[in-house]
Amino acid sequence: MTLSLSAPSSSSLLVASGDLVYIREKNTLILNNSQVAIDLLEKRARIYSDRETSLAVKLLSQSLMYAALYGLEIGYEDPLAQNTILLPGFPALERFPWLRFMPSSFPGCEFKRAVNECAQGLDDIETIPFDKAVNNLKTGAGTSLVAELALENKGRPELIELIKTMGTNGFIAAADTTMSSIGSFRLTTFEDRQSLPYVEAIYREIMRLHPPLPLGINHVLTEDDFYMGYHIPKGCIVVPNIWAMNRDPNVYSEPDKFIPEPFLDSPDGPFTSINNIYTFGFGRRVCVGRYMGDNTVWLAIASVLATLDLRKAKDNEGNEVDIPGEYTQTFFRHPKPYRCCIRPRDARASELILAAAGGV
Numbered sequence: 072m073t074l075s076l077s078a079p080s081s082s083s084l085l086v087a088s089g090d091l092v093y094i095r096e097k098n099t100l101i102l103n104n105s106q107v108a109i110d111l112l113e114k115r116a117r118i119y120s121d122r123e124t125s126l127a128v129k130l131l132s133q134s135l136m137y138a139a140l141y142g143l144e145i146g147y148e149d150p151l152a153q154n155t156i157l158l159p160g161f162p163a164l165e166r167f168p169w170l171r172f173m174p175s176s177f178p179g180c181e182f183k184r185a186v187n188e189c190a191q192g193l194d195d196i197e198t199i200p201f202d203k204a205v206n207n208l209k210t211g212a213g214t215s216l217v218a219e220l221a222l223e224n225k226g227r228p229e230l231i232e233l234i235k236t237m238g239t240n241g242f243i244a245a246a247d248t249t250m251s252s253i254g255s256f257r258l259t260t261f262e263d264r265q266s267l268p269y270v271e272a273i274y275r276e277i278m279r280l281h282p283p284l285p286l287g288i289n290h291v292l293t294e295d296d297f298y299m300g301y302h303i304p305k306g307c308i309v310v311p312n313i314w315a316m317n318r319d320p321n322v323y324s325e326p327d328k329f330i331p332e333p334f335l336d337s338p339d340g341p342f343t344s345i346n347n348i349y350t351f352g353f354g355r356r357v358c359v360g361r362y363m364g365d366n367t368v369w370l371a372i373a374s375v376l377a378t379l380d381l382r383k384a385k386d387n388e389g390n391e392v393d394i395p396g397e398y399t400q401t402f403f404r405h406p407k408p409y410r411c412c413i414r415p416r417d418a419r420a421s422e423l424i425l426a427a428a429g430g431v
């Protein structure tokens with residue numbers, strides 16, 4: 072595994088965030104145009120603001136998808152990188168569909184305002200990267216999965232709409248979830264351990280403790296079914312409570328605490344099937360991007376652990392600032408931004424990072 076830092080561009084000196092970017096080749100996490108990179112190259116330990124850390128994680132998740140689908144390299148300065156959609160989830164509407172005919176001032180209809188805000192962001196995500204990708208293919212600037220599909224289906228507007236939707240859905244499904252999982256990986260209290268089983272145990276524990284989609288995605292029965300003596304009729308909506316499954320007190324003695332060791336101590340060890348990670352869902356509609364999500368989150372954790380030291384930030388009096396551990400109450404559950412201090416783990420780690428950055 073290599074953690075490589077590309078030389079920062081002059082424009083990136085103006086930006087606040089480290090741009091953890093994307094996995095370009097297997098096992099390579101590129102930190103690009105990054106304030107973190109600048110600090111590391113200048114051997115400077117620095118406290119990162121909550122905004123900086125959350126932007127870095129956001130950009131890692133989003134730029135991976137922009138690259139994979141549209142062939143676009145998105146830097147921090149790009150307006151696309153500033154676009155965040157936190158889908159709030161609309162439980163009241165799901166239970167009482169007639170609410171959609173009521174004005175937003177009607178009790179329980181506050182969701183209408185959120186819908187409007189999301190709509191603009193979704194519109195941008197649907198059109199801007201698509202248009203850029205198609206234009207790049209036309210001008211020979213670059214190729215991509217989405218642009219080639221669009222070219223093959225030129226003159227078939229209904230298919231073009233489907234391709235656009237595929238891109239948007241893939242982006243939304245991948246970016247928020249990955250960002251949420253990486254964001255949940257924060258200061259841990261164990262001593263320096265770089266053995267891979269332990270990294271795996273940490274990864275599994277993060278996925279267990281903080282599922283980005285705590286209530287999964289609703290499923291509808293296509294035919295009558297029976298489960299443990301219950302009759303579940305056709306058409307019934309089933310909400311999978313991933314949050315509760317991951318906190319089964321019969322399996323986890325302290326379900327709400329971050330304790331990776333049980334994965335190491337279990338008879339099968341930590342490297343069991345990805346299907347055991349309920350956070351990706353289950354059955355026929357299990358997350359289709361789970362291997363990609365699994366690799367991205369794992370690699371981010373492993374790269375950071377191998378080279379960087381993460382500590383709590385200190386206030387002006389030198390006291391450590393606690394991490395509140397608060398999360399958004401949105402459809403995709405995200406950790407709220409928090410401050411922390413990041414620096415190279417030791418001289419060897421600095422050398423490794425600098426060598427990967429181009430032999431400074």
Ligand code: HEM
Pocket residue numbers: 240241244245246248249252282283284287288289350351352353354355356357358359360361363364365368
């Ligand atoms: C940490 C990362 C991720 C998590 C935790 C996650 C979680 C989930 C969950 C819980 C579902 C619902 C499964 C169900 O209904 O049982 C889902 C569905 C889906 N995910 Fe992911 N996901 C992640 C990353 C990704 C990525 C990287 C992609 C695309 C490359 C992706 C694409 C999808 C799609 C298209 C579906 C809908 C599948 C269907 O309904 O048949 N996901 N994901």
